[in-house]
Amino acid sequence: MDRRPSMNINSNRQMITPSFKQGSGSLSSAQCCVRTLPKMRFLFISLLVFAATAHADVARLDNNLAFRSPFFDEPQFAHDTIAISRRNIQPARRDTVDATRFKDEPYPGFFTSDFSNAPTIWSSGVNFTHSIASGDPFDTSVILWTRAMPLPSSSGQLPDQSVPVCVSFKIGTAKDLSGRPSDSGEVFTTYDIDFTVKVEASGLKPDTKYFFQFADCTNPNTVSPVGTTRTLASVNTPAEKVNGGKPLTLGVFSCSQFQAGWFNAYGFAAHNITPDIFVHLGDYIYESVGGGDGIGRAVLGRELATIHDYRQRLEQYRSDPDLQFAHQSAPWITVWDDHEVADNTWKAGTTDSNDTAAGCTFSPSGACFTDRKLAGVRAYHEWMPIRQVDAQDQLRIWRNFQIGKLLDLSMLDTRQYDRDVTDVGYNTAVVGSLADEPRRSLMGPNQEKWLLDTLSESKSRGAIWRVVGQQIVFIELNEGGFLDFDAWDGYRSNRNRILDHLYNNDISNTIILSGDSHANWVSDLAHTNDTMTYDPATGRGAIGVEFAGTGVTSTTAPFDGNTFDAATNFSSIFVKDNIDLQWSEGFFRGFFTLEVSPKAINATYYSMRDVTFRNLDGFAIASFLVKAGDNRLSRPVAGGKVLSGALKSQVVN
The missing domain is CATH 2.60.40.380 (Purple acid phosphatase-like, N-terminal)
Structure with missing residues (x-):
């Protein structure tokens, strides 16, 4: 069976073999030499055999x-x-x-x-x-x-x-x-x-x-x-017949730092939920070292720089029994975030390794950014069950899966591909001043055009849902007067172009999935601070919904290390200060699922009670409904009840 791609991957190689004259009985110079020099004849034939082999x-x-x-x-x-x-x-x-x-x-x-x-x-x-x-x-x-x-x-x-x-x-x-x-x-x-x-x-x-x-x-x-x-349903399968007529369940994960805890979320999902497809939004591994000794999760090696470093880290992560079992249980669709290479990657650098016109700023691991990216990308593709998307664009990982007429699942790369400069710690003020620059891009022009075209094509072909898997929180997220310029808030024109495309082309039933933030956020999608056409109480005027999930193990301020009540208080502040945000939660680690049917999407958030040791002690903390055609969260949001975090409807303004 010929499994080679249609492209000629050997086009740059030519094998030259000698030619001989035929007829007249005359000998070519090569034949002459073979006859008159037995040792040369033996060597020549050996070379031909070697070349053919x-x-x-x-x-x-x-x-x-x-x-x-x-x-x-x-x-x-x-x-x-x-x-x-x-x-x-x-x-x-x-x-x-x-x-x-x-x-x-x-x-x-x-x-x-x-x-x-x-x-x-x-x-x-x-x-x-x-x-x-x-x-x-x-x-x-x-x-x-x-x-x-x-x-x-x-x-x-x-x-x-x-x-x-x-x-x-x-x-x-x-x-x-x-x-x-x-x-x-x-x-x-x-x-x-x-x-x-x-x-x-x-x-x-x-x-x-x-x-x-x-x-x-x-x-x-x-x-x-x-x-x-x-396998997936064929592209023209009627929505009501996809998955045998049962809802298609996606398990959505992100941010699994080895030294931060045990991968209980993977095990709980594989044993108790059995998603049809595992979707990972990135930070599958982390490049960092330190921590984890107290819970038996110390990482090997150093901060990642070489191909050996990245392979060693992937090898250690994949030794986790719950991650292995989750991979064994269902197919995965993955994209990378920043830590698959290094923290806060953009197209010319990271937090601690940036390439400049004058050369490169070395990281503690001793490698320039370009070297680290090439090593990280190669190791990722060795260790992950992912396809080559475009042989002429080796860094491209963004791609689309058409699952019958039920949905299109579009996976983006908002970190590695072609992102303009981001906040790497020492340049926050500069990046903040660029946040509204019209030409500034988080995705790069090629990927952005592809996404807009894919959304339009999805509508044209009659798919009911458009699910976009990507890394960072999409809505504006005011955190106590601060914005995260490393997220979409640092690339507002790019965000507006996507929202404009959805509104102007009447593209409904769009769901954005986000990871990276190590906390749970559920929001209606509308233009930032738009209270003229969008009503946060009813959701009318929204054009879609965002489901953002916490980490498998990774934590973040201000939730990290706080009590349950303190974390809930922070969530209350967030839902009060952010117009689109309907639920915030950051105390627990975990994941969420999407049950996709022709009439609705049900999102259920699961939390792990303790990730400091291996266990399957998890529980559902909130559930959300989006009805086809509504483009907003159904009210009352989460049925008016969650087990952790804060709902906007419960917060007194």
Whole structure:
């Protein structure tokens, strides 16, 4: 099965082979030399054999997503697969077996390998150290992921650079994976991509639940856990038939700092809620060090800078059993925030590592911003079950999922892609003075145009809901007289252009999802401080709703360290001071879900009682309803009752 992308990823390579004259019995100079110089003849034939073998080897190397991504068309930044193929056909003096009977059919995308002509593969066993995962489902395909670490041989050796590891996969509708698989294949991986494996299972049925598993090619009894995944409904599926007519449940997460607590929210969701899709809005990892010793959550290494640093951090995060189980339970759709690279990223820097015309300001980890971003992006795509979006735009992660006529899920990048300068601590006044500058952009012009076009296309194609997953709080959020210029409040013209597009084109049923702030905020969407057309008491005049969620573990001022009553008091102040804001809560860590049906969206917020140790002690603290066509939260908001935080309707002005 040919899994290569339609683009010619080897277009920059040419293999030159000698040509010979035919007929007349005359010899070409090459033939003459071969006949008269036996040693040269042997060398020449050896080179031809080597070239043919290397060419086939390179083709298969380029097919494993992890080797080429995210630099398909920038080979100077990608792994040199020609060099790797040469390395792999050299004799190996380790515990290996003949590789010729194994067929390498990797998925084309970010990380692809092709070792089909490697003479040997590792045969001393593998360990699926980080379980399995799936993500970015389409209607007929889904990305599958694992990590296959080679085990030492009987003499204690591990494979050198010349030896790949072979992993097989299969996917089917039977929970025990019996019967004929819906898709299967084999893929090679190496140390070059941290022994990660990412394949695309294709030829699947739309809107269907699947089970999948990986195995060691040389010992099929060595298997990974069985994972559960699914495909999406086809684009033209009537809304009432999506997900078999049942509401489609999205679990929405953000801000999971390892040293700040245990990932109980992931476990609670996977065990007790079982979302159809996990949506992560970013800060999946953090680059920082320090803290966590008292609860057994100290991070390894230093502040992240190199590819080794980012891989080590991802490896440690993915060792968390609840995160592993959540990945095993359903497909994920993810985007990054800032901490996947470093704090407060923008297109030329971060809080502590900024590239300037004079050079770069070094971070404590000793790396410039550009170097850190390249390393962070590569490691993210190795470790996450995410597709390559655009081979000519390696940093692009923004993309759209059309789920029947029920909804469009558009995932944005408001941090890494093309963001103008942000507040990095020492420039707050300057950035604040730029907040209303008309040309200032949080998204970059390409992504902004794409979003507006996607919203319009969603309406035109008859989708009922438009759900936009992004990182930072969208509404104006006055926090005691201060605005966060690192959020949308620092890019007001960009925000207004989006709201204008929704109002002017009568695009209804838009839901914005936000993370980053480490607190819960639920709001009607309207122009900032607009009380002429928007009524905060009834919601009339709004054009949509924002659901912003707290962190899985991360906390923030002013809620951090305060008592329940003090946190509730802060929430009361916030809902009083912000016109659109209808609910605020910051005491608990957790997540929220969206149950999407043709007639309504129900959002339920869940809180974890204690993240200082591993447990599944969670509970629902608030629930919100948005009816199709209303473009506002249904009143009374949250039914007039929440278990934590403050509702605007309960606060006396």
